[in-house]
Amino acid sequence: MLYMKGNNFNYELFFDLSQDLVCIAGYDGYFKKVNPSVSNVLGYTEEELYSRRIEDFVHIDDRENTTKSRNYVKKSNTLFNFENRYITKSGEIVWLAWTSHPVEGQELVFAIAKDITHKKKLEAERLLLLDNIMSLNKELQQLSLTTSHDLRSPLSSLLMIFELLDLSKISDEETLELMELLKVTGENLKNSLNTYVDVLIEKVNEQKKVEKVCLDETLQTVTHSISSLIKTTNTTIRTDFSQVDKITFNKAFMESVFLNLISNSIKYSQPDISPDVIINTEKEGGKSRLIFEDNGRGFDMDKVKGKIFGINQTFHSHNDSKGVGLYLVHNHITSFGGSISVDSKVNEGTRFVITFEE
Numbered sequence: 001m002l003y004m005k006g007n008n009f010n011y012e013l014f015f016d017l018s019q020d021l022v023c024i025a026g027y028d029g030y031f032k033k034v035n036p037s038v039s040n041v042l043g044y045t046e047e048e049l050y051s052r053r054i055e056d057f058v059h060i061d062d063r064e065n066t067t068k069s070r071n072y073v074k075k076s077n078t079l080f081n082f083e084n085r086y087i088t089k090s091g092e093i094v095w096l097a098w099t100s101h102p103v104e105g106q107e108l109v110f111a112i113a114k115d116i117t118h119k120k121k122l123e124a125e126r127l128l129l130l131d132n133i134m135s136l137n138k139e140l141q142q143l144s145l146t147t148s149h150d151l152r153s154p155l156s157s158l159l160m161i162f163e164l165l166d167l168s169k170i171s172d173e174e175t176l177e178l179m180e181l182l183k184v185t186g187e188n189l190k191n192s193l194n195t196y197v198d199v200l201i202e203k204v205n206e207q208k209k210v211e212k213v214c215l216d217e218t219l220q221t222v223t224h225s226i227s228s229l230i231k232t233t234n235t236t237i238r239t240d241f242s243q244v245d246k247i248t249f250n251k252a253f254m255e256s257v258f259l260n261l262i263s264n265s266i267k268y269s270q271p272d273i274s275p276d277v278i279i280n281t282e283k284e285g286g287k288s289r290l291i292f293e294d295n296g297r298g299f300d301m302d303k304v305k306g307k308i309f310g311i312n313q314t315f316h317s318h319n320d321s322k323g324v325g326l327y328l329v330h331n332h333i334t335s336f337g338g339s340i341s342v343d344s345k346v347n348e349g350t351r352f353v354i355t356f357e358e
Contacts (some may be wrong), residue, residue: 043089
């Protein structure tokens with residue numbers, strides 16, 4: 001065999017016994033050799049796998065990225081942890097995480113994949129649970145405030161009754177003691193409710209604390225935290241905050257917005273192009289705008305319209321894709337009355353425009 005040297009028996013034994021999916025593919029896009037795990041997971045016979053192009057087995061939404069990644073490998077690059085979906089013979093979807101290495105002299109690609117379908121299902125369940133918890137937390141917080149507030153009104157009315165009572169007309173000492181005890185208990189309960197409501201309001205206000213946030217300082221904080229990622233990916237970040245250098249917003253939320261949008265630009269960069277991120281501001285009609293642009297993969301707006309800021313929504317195959325980043329960005333912005341819009345084209349990059357109500 002052209003693709004094997006040395007002790008053929010040992011290599012074949014390792015190849016056949018591996019629980020991972022191991023294959024050798026040609027630069028022409030066809031499988032040349034697969035181990036039993038490939039057939040077991042996908043449900044096709046070896047003959048069926050060899051007779052069709054690899055992309056025929058790939059989920060239609062992942063074919064474009066799969067082709068790009070294969071071309072990237074053909075340029076003498078090793079590809080690590082590339083995730084995509086395959087369709088089994090029975091019609092089920094399986095997630096595979098690939099590591100691929102080219103052998104240029106023979107125009108072959110040696111690849112090994114792990115079945116991560118179960119992991120993906122767990123991630124989806126975790127994100128759904130997170131969404132439910134966040135919604136429930138807001139509901140419980142509102143319920144606590146409403147209940148505590150509403151209880152104070154009847155309690156105040158009850159205490160007012162004690163003020164209106166003419167205790168001089170009551171001669172029974174035991175009754176007077178009980179009346180005084182009820183009054184003290186009611187006042188203590190009112191004080192406890194007031195304290196509880198004040199604490200809740202303070203916590204809510206802390207989460208919504210606003211201040212003049214310096215955009216350049218925010219950028220420096222975020223880029224410092226991901227400096228190694230920026231360096232290893234050869235990312236360029238260009239900024240122009242001349243029109244608006246400070247925005248009234250929550251500082252922690254602003255850092256989260258910068259972190260998620262910059263990280264996404266790097267994460268979804270094109271395989272053979274270094275990420276280029278442009279961040280600038282503009283002022284128009286009394287409103288401040290913060291604009292993030294990149295030269296990444298982009299996405300088809302017609303396909304993802306209405307889903308972009310939803311939780312557990314991912315539009316590219318990537319091992320770090322969780323579908324949370326843009327969901328958080330949208331929540332941060334809208335919770336302070338702002339808005340965010342997006343425009344994107346496949347292979348031409350993405351542009352986010354954030355408008356702040358100041």
